[in-house]
């Protein structure tokens with residue numbers, strides 16, 4: 320037991336600056352017990368972090384620096400956008416609030432499908448940007464998943480635009496996949512893999 324506690328104490332502790340439990344669930348599957356990932360909730364921090372900027376990078380930085388300023392701890396955050404080619408990259412950085420301040424997943428999907436009605440080119444990508452603040456220095460990691468937007472939503476798992484997004488290499492939407500299946504394709508998994516590789520390189 321003491322041995323186990325020692326191992327736990329030695330793992331690098333990182334606060335994950337998000338209020339999105341789906342992101343926490345997906346990233347925890349990738350990181351496993353390699354690092355001690357602490358959610359805002361676990362850390363007792365109840366804050367709605369603003370995302371006022373017009374790039375994913377700047378919003379990710381805003382989230383990690385806000386929590387870093389508050390705690391002084393090592394922190395990472397993640398900002399993701401769905402970039403649709405025929406819509407000039409929209410909803411992009413506005414993905415969460417595409418259909419309004421209510422941040423309603425279904426309303427966002429309805430607006431997306433309405434804007435793509437009759438459009439043949441359905442190409443899209445999810446782009447995730449992770450901002451890590453480690454020992455007071457910031458590092459950014461990106462993950463991209465290409466795919467297409469289907470015309471009618473399918474599946475009940477996941478969150479956000481998952482029911483209308485089919486990644487390249489699959490015939491299922493993200494909402495028809497388990498977290499493990501989604502992680503075989505996902506933007507978030509790719510960005511997290513880069514984060515893990517970097518953290519390991521800093522430890523050795």
Ligand code: ITT
Pocket residue numbers: 336337338339342370397398399400401414415424427445477478479480481493507
């Ligand atoms: P935090 O800022 O607290 O991390 P959030 O939900 O506001 O959580 P983002 O600003 O990064 O996160 O996400 C923007 C929106 O993009 C999110 O609300 C979803 O609608 C969508 N989204 C992000 N990742 C997604 C994914 O893996 N699958 C489907 N939709 C996703």
